[in-house]
Amino acid sequence: MTRLRLLVFNPALSVLDYRLPAGMTTEIGSVVLAPLGPRQVLGIVWEAERLPGAEVPDAKLRPILEVLPVPPFPAPLRRLIEWTADYYCAPMNGVARMALGSMAALRGGGSTTEYRLSGLEPKRMTPQRAAALDALHGEQASIRELAELASVSDGVLRGMLGAGLLEPVTVDLDRPYPRARPDHAAPDLSEDQQAAADRFVVAVQDAAFAPFLLDGVTGSGKTECYFEAVAEAIRQNRQVLVLLPEIALTQNFLRRFEARFGTPPVLWHSSLKQSERRRAWRAIVSGEAQVVVGARSALFMPYRQLGLIVVDEAHEVSFKQDDGVRYNARDVAVIRARFEKIPVILASATPALESLQLAEAGVYEKIDLPARFGGAELPAIDIVDLRSEVPERGHWLAPRLVAEMRARLERGEQSLLFLNRRGYAPLTLCRHCGYRFQCPNCSAWLVEHRLSRRLACHHCGHETPVPEECPECHTGDCLVACGPGVERIADEVAELLPEARLALVTSDTLNTPEKIGAFVAAAEGGAIDVIIGTQLVTKGYHFPELTLVGVVDADLGLEGGDLRAGERTYQQIAQVAGRAGRGEKPGAVLIQTRHPEAAVIAALAAGDRDAFYAAEAEARKDAGAPPFGRWAAIIVSSETEAEAREAARAIGGARPNLPDVMVLGPAPAPLALLRGRYRYRLLINARRTAQVQDVIRDWLGKLDFPQGVRVAVDIDPYSFV
Numbered sequence: 001m002t003r004l005r006l007l008v009f010n011p012a013l014s015v016l017d018y019r020l021p022a023g024m025t026t027e028i029g030s031v032v033l034a035p036l037g038p039r040q041v042l043g044i045v046w047e048a049e050r051l052p053g054a055e056v057p058d059a060k061l062r063p064i065l066e067v068l069p070v071p072p073f074p075a076p077l078r079r080l081i082e083w084t085a086d087y088y089c090a091p092m093n094g095v096a097r098m099a100l101g102s103m104a105a106l107r108g109g110g111s112t113t114e115y116r117l118s119g120l121e122p123k124r125m126t127p128q129r130a131a132a133l134d135a136l137h138g139e140q141a142s143i144r145e146l147a148e149l150a151s152v153s154d155g156v157l158r159g160m161l162g163a164g165l166l167e168p169v170t171v172d173l174d175r176p177y178p179r180a181r182p183d184h185a186a187p188d189l190s191e192d193q194q195a196a197a198d199r200f201v202v203a204v205q206d207a208a209f210a211p212f213l214l215d216g217v218t219g220s221g222k223t224e225c226y227f228e229a230v231a232e233a234i235r236q237n238r239q240v241l242v243l244l245p246e247i248a249l250t251q252n253f254l255r256r257f258e259a260r261f262g263t264p265p266v267l268w269h270s271s272l273k274q275s276e277r278r279r280a281w282r283a284i285v286s287g288e289a290q291v292v293v294g295a296r297s298a299l300f301m302p303y304r305q306l307g308l309i310v311v312d313e314a315h316e317v318s319f320k321q322d323d324g325v326r327y328n329a330r331d332v333a334v335i336r337a338r339f340e341k342i343p344v345i346l347a348s349a350t351p352a353l354e355s356l357q358l359a360e361a362g363v364y365e366k367i368d369l370p371a372r373f374g375g376a377e378l379p380a381i382d383i384v385d386l387r388s389e390v391p392e393r394g395h396w397l398a399p400r401l402v403a404e405m406r407a408r409l410e411r412g413e414q415s416l417l418f419l420n421r422r423g424y425a426p427l428t429l430c431r432h433c434g435y436r437f438q439c440p441n442c443s444a445w446l447v448e449h450r451l452s453r454r455l456a457c458h459h460c461g462h463e464t465p466v467p468e469e470c471p472e473c474h475t476g477d478c479l480v481a482c483g484p485g486v487e488r489i490a491d492e493v494a495e496l497l498p499e500a501r502l503a504l505v506t507s508d509t510l511n512t513p514e515k516i517g518a519f520v521a522a523a524e525g526g527a528i529d530v531i532i533g534t535q536l537v538t539k540g541y542h543f544p545e546l547t548l549v550g551v552v553d554a555d556l557g558l559e560g561g562d563l564r565a566g567e568r569t570y571q572q573i574a575q576v577a578g579r580a581g582r583g584e585k586p587g588a589v590l591i592q593t594r595h596p597e598a599a600v601i602a603a604l605a606a607g608d609r610d611a612f613y614a615a616e617a618e619a620r621k622d623a624g625a626p627p628f629g630r631w632a633a634i635i636v637s638s639e640t641e642a643e644a645r646e647a648a649r650a651i652g653g654a655r656p657n658l659p660d661v662m663v664l665g666p667a668p669a670p671l672a673l674l675r676g677r678y679r680y681r682l683l684i685n686a687r688r689t690a691q692v693q694d695v696i697r698d699w700l701g702k703l704d705f706p707q708g709v710r711v712a713v714d715i716d717p718y719s720f721v
């Protein structure tokens with residue numbers, strides 16, 4: 001009899017033994033369906049010696065039901081899943097779940113039905129139908145997805161289907177993707193670029209673990225360089241994974257990829273429609289997907305024959321996932337490359353201190369691109385001291401910045417204003433009684449969004465219309481908006497430069513690939529004079545006519561005392577500054593601040609990156625912060641305050657007493673209430689050599705918590721709220 005040990009996808013039980021019935025065959029890594037009580041559960045056949053479980057006598061084993069028709073999870077992926085679970089103190093099945101497609105994808109190919117507008121005119125028009133006809137132009141998807149797109153109910157669409165306004169289309173789920181051509185449009189590289197590209201190409205040919213840090217100034221052509229490595233992998237018939245920090249950047253990437261390789265890559269992200277997800281997952285698993293571009297969730301896919309991983313904008317904090325499995329995709333990408341025995345390229349103009357240290361220590365091979373492509377100069381950076389150059393009353397832009405913008409407008413050049421704050425104003429209060437609008441579910445102020453006439457919480461999504469009167473003192477017309485968000489800056493620009501054509505770029509306004517595409521086309525075509533945006537516009541874009549960047553509030557990111565506040569501010573401003581002067585005309589950057597003496601601001605103004613990193617490294621060394629020491633966090637939450645506090649106290653009471661591990665707290669987390677849950681936090685600061693994960697596992701493993709308490713462990717945390 002063959003006994004199978006399964007890693008099963010069940011929250012309570014993760015390792016179970018089964019028996020292989022006669023006539024079925026499995027391998028280690030096979031994805032199978034097994035009975036669990038009256039239900040069925042998915043599982044992966046695992047090496048029994050690597051997965052401790054309860055020894056059940058042979059006679060009690062139940063047979064598995066089915067082996068699903070997909071290739072088994074390869075050994076390097078199984079090792080990656082084990083490593084990630086172990087390092088981040090996460091359940092193994094939680095990690096493995098990120099590698100699984102939908103049940104439908106596991107079941108195999110075949111076809112599905114999607115729907116699109118038939119072009120017929122409705123005999124009976126309703127407001128919902130009109131909205132659907134308007135919204136669904138050019139769309140094709142399932143009824144459910146179309147309903148979501150058009151913000152109408154499924155019923156409305158079913159009615160339209162009955163009336164012939166929608167027509168069914170049969171979609172082949174395994175239809176092949178067009179092949180990328182490695183030599184479609186190879187560029188002429190500069191000398192530096194060629195040297196970098198050659199090094200990467202050799203690494204791909206070597207097919208051995210080789211981590212690179214591609215450190216190139218903004219506009220140096222990092223993409224062009226790693227594209228040569230991508231081309232080589234395609235020639236070798238190996239798959240490539242390119243990780244981007246956010247979906248908003250993919251549109252731009254897709255266009256460049258298509259220009260270089262003659263066809264777009266395979267996309268993977270959370271907002272793909274069902275049929276596309278199925279198709280992409282199956283192409284990834286079969287090895288047919290040559291190049292996959294995605295956000296961090298693409299990292300755990302079961303690639304058949306990975307040959308290269310690229311992490312672009314590798315410094316970005318959004319590679320760190322802050323719920324579920326709290327992993328850092330940048331770091332796990334390097335580990336995956338090690339298990340797969342392939343090269344990995346971390347590309348950035350502003351690498352994380354951790355990455356620079358690893359390069360210095362010789363762990364990563366550092367490849368430099370010190371100059372912009374085509375002879376463009378880096379922009380000149382200047383400080384606007386807001387204490388002496390005061391904006392007009394009720395305004396946020398200093399006269400010099402406005403004058404520079406006006407000059408650009410007159411010359412037909414573009415300006416970009418950066419403020420990392422969505423909405424109109426971060427706080428609304430009553431002039432009469434001082435009442436402040438706060439989220440009922442979070443310890444956070446509600447942010448006014450004037451475009452949608454709502455007050456919104458940026459933590460939980462709670463929204464409410466802006467009321468006519470103060471809910472506390474019932475005075476009418478007494479609410480004041482405090483501080484600026486990008487919408488307010490846009491109003492100010494419209495007032496000061498009424499003839500300028502503006503584009504507001506935030507995740508509220510640019511929330512679909514179509515809108516992003518339209519924005520890029522307008523900016524490139526010269527149909528926009530001033531771009532006002534959040535961090536969404538700081539990276540990736542290349543607008544040759546953009547010659548002025550204004551940083552509205554450089555001090556914003558320095559508030560809060562986060563461990564990485566200085567580095568993050570440096571990166572954001574250096575990145576957004578890097579959008580200026582990328583074409584033939586020189587660029588200028590104005591940074592508005594009240595703290596010109598702050599180390600970050602001074603380093604930016606002096607263009608002295610090394611000085612900044614040296615100071616930052618010194619400060620982190622003193623604080624025992626990464627990469628010199630290690631941090632971890634334990635976050636305890638519950639819907640009742642007392643329960644969260646009690647659990648946090650119990651954890652604090654059981655703290656380990658070790659010379660190389662210091663425990664701070666418990667204390668209420670800075671975001672003491674989040675999505676209706678009260679939160680307490682303990683911070684662990686350890687020497688680099690300490691086995692923090694083992695310490696935490698031992699420590700928490702001894703404790704029991706009431707049902708409603710959640711205890712999350714965050715290793716190498718990025719968020720300290």
Ligand SMILES: Nc1ncnc2c1ncn2[C@@H]1O[C@H](COP(=O)(O)OP(=O)(O)OP(=O)(O)O)[C@@H](O)[C@H]1O
Pocket residue numbers: 187188189190193216217218219220221222223224348349373539540541542578
């Ligand atoms: N060898 C080349 N031939 C033609 N165009 C190039 C070449 N190298 C770079 N470019 C162009 O220069 C521009 C900047 O390159 P790219 O966007 O790759 O820079 P980057 O280093 O990624 O910059 P950033 O970090 O600021 O995003 C792009 O429009 C790119 O197409």
Ligand SMILES: [Zn+2]
Pocket residue numbers: 439440441442444457458459460461462675
């Ligand atoms: Zn909230």
